[in-house]
Amino acid sequence: MGVSQVALVVGAQGVIGRSLVSELQARGDWEVIGVSRRGGEPGERVRHVAVDLLDRDDARAKLGALDGVTHVFYAAYQDRPTWAELVAPNVAMLRNVIDAVEPAAALRHVSLMQGYKVYGAHLGPFKTPARESDPPHMGAEFNVDQQDLLEARSGPGGWTWSALRPSVVAGFATGTPMNLAMVLAVYATIARELRVPLRYPGAPGAYGTLLELTDAGLLARAALWAATDPRAANQAFNVNNGDLFRWQELWPRVAAYFELEVAPPLPMSLAVVMADKEPVWDRIVRRHDLAPNRYRDVSSWAFGDAVFGWDYDLIADGSKLRRFGFHEFVETEAMLTGLFDDYRRRRVIPAG
Numbered sequence: 001m002g003v004s005q006v007a008l009v010v011g012a013q014g015v016i017g018r019s020l021v022s023e024l025q026a027r028g029d030w031e032v033i034g035v036s037r038r039g040g041e042p043g044e045r046v047r048h049v050a051v052d053l054l055d056r057d058d059a060r061a062k063l064g065a066l067d068g069v070t071h072v073f074y075a076a077y078q079d080r081p082t083w084a085e086l087v088a089p090n091v092a093m094l095r096n097v098i099d100a101v102e103p104a105a106a107l108r109h110v111s112l113m114q115g116y117k118v119y120g121a122h123l124g125p126f127k128t129p130a131r132e133s134d135p136p137h138m139g140a141e142f143n144v145d146q147q148d149l150l151e152a153r154s155g156p157g158g159w160t161w162s163a164l165r166p167s168v169v170a171g172f173a174t175g176t177p178m179n180l181a182m183v184l185a186v187y188a189t190i191a192r193e194l195r196v197p198l199r200y201p202g203a204p205g206a207y208g209t210l211l212e213l214t215d216a217g218l219l220a221r222a223a224l225w226a227a228t229d230p231r232a233a234n235q236a237f238n239v240n241n242g243d244l245f246r247w248q249e250l251w252p253r254v255a256a257y258f259e260l261e262v263a264p265p266l267p268m269s270l271a272v273v274m275a276d277k278e279p280v281w282d283r284i285v286r287r288h289d290l291a292p293n294r295y296r297d298v299s300s301w302a303f304g305d306a307v308f309g310w311d312y313d314l315i316a317d318g319s320k321l322r323r324f325g326f327h328e329f330v331e332t333e334a335m336l337t338g339l340f341d342d343y344r345r346r347r348v349i350p351a352g
Contacts, residue, residue, distance in 0.1 A: 006068045010035045010097055011076035012048065015171040015179050016113055019216035020073050021046060023224060033066060035076075035097075053093035054078070063100035070106055071227050072097065074146075075113040077178075083122070083140050090142040091149060098153055107159040109227045110150055113219075114143040114165045114236070116316060125312035128210075132165070132236045132320055147236070160233035162226040164219060167240045167316065168307055170335060171216025172342055175297040180213070181339045182348075183304035187270065188258040189349045190277055193284050197263035198255040200247055201273070202308030207248045207265050210313040212240045215330040225326045232324055238316040242329030247308075250333060257337055259352075270301040270308075288350040298348065 007024050011017040012034030024030040025046055032046040039050035049066075052058045053076060074097065078089040094112075101107060116122075119130040120137040127134060136144060143163075150161040170181040191198050200207050222239045226232035255262045278295040285292065343349045 004029050005070045006031045006033065006066075008033050008035060008063070008066065008069045008072045008097075008101065010053070010072065010074045010093075011113075012036045013038055013040060013173065014075055014077070014176050015169050015173040015216050016075040016166075016219060017073075018173050019171050019220040020075065020223065023217065023220040024073075027224070031068070033069070035063070053096055054089055056092075056096050056099070059096040059100045063097060064104055066101065067104040068106065069101050069104075070108045072101060072107070072110045073113075073223060073227070074110065087140045087142045087145055091145045094146050094149060098149070102153070102159075109159055109233075110154070110161045111223050111227045112146055112150060112161065112163045113223070114147065114163050116165060116167060116314065117141060118143050118165060118236075119316070121314055122306075128313045128315045130238065130316040132238060151234075154234070162223070162232050162234070163236035164223050164226065165236060165238045165316065166214035166219050167212045167314065169214045169216050169219060170339060172339065172346070174293050174348070176300070178303045179300050180304065180307055181336060182298055182343070183270075183300050183307075184254055184336070185340055185343050185349050186281070186298050187274070187304070188254065188260060189284060190274070190280055192258055192260055193280055197261040198251070198258070199263045199268075200251050200265035200308065201268045201270055201304075202247070202265065203267055203311045204265075205311035206308060207251070208246050209311060210244050210246060210315055211310070212244050212315050213332050213335070214240050215335045218328055218330045221328060222321065222326050229325060232326075235320075235324065237321045237324070237326075238318045239321060240316060240318045241332050241335065242318060243332050244315060245332055250336075253333055254336065257340055270304045274299060274301050284350065289347070290350065291347040293348060 007030050009017050009020045013036040024032045034040050034048040035051050040048035051062045080086045120126045147163050154161050168180050219239050252262045281295040344351050
């Protein structure tokens, strides 16, 4: 099958980016260029470019030469201490990509990864289920500013855009600050090593709230659909697995996978409690001959604290996606056990 489309996956080493690269590669009619600070190993119809997206000149020099790009899938992220500080670097990176690619490429579509922060989910209890038509909230929010940038730069007869709004994304990646499945797997692995039960560490009340997750593979397929189906042009879509859960029901099942007992929840900061567990992790890696992943590359404790601290429902209406033509769904428990199995195959955690 001949290559007819060229995808630039920005943030290719993250949880979302890796799944996008894998999905595009499997389709057979895409050439894929992965963009990240670290670069990556080439594969069939896949090459990687190491770029500092905050450096306008570096972006222009390396991305401006890519004259065949038809689609941009943007999943890059720069972390900062406060919500307000996130805006400038994250908007600048997206702008630098568009400025570099647009003049030389035969650009058709730009796909933007957002999240429920658009609805104020990170600030506290918000209207649920959130819908794409909900009014904006006051405050600095880089997801909104990024979408504004795309709306201003696209136009009639030019390229189109789409914005995908997942819940917490679960997939495979190391060295990333946001990967809930890895948080669960490493937390449970260390609990088993220390012979303690698996306790839910979140805020009082968070054990019983309604949540949903988004499988990274499902998100990649939704993003690819939105980037190529004319019905999805210039639209935002919530993307979630399609089922809801409460930790009080799912937590014992996670524990059972790792053959752990469950004890009553105990509010504690994982960032604090797990800070001294690097020697434990190193011991596990040596004894089970695991892949030599550094503790800091498999632990996202601050992110875990944020997710486990939500003592309010965090759900969004995913029906718009279905109404426009994308109908896939994923069962959340099956997704997690499948990811844990994958981590074992990759020798990230012990086999049993």
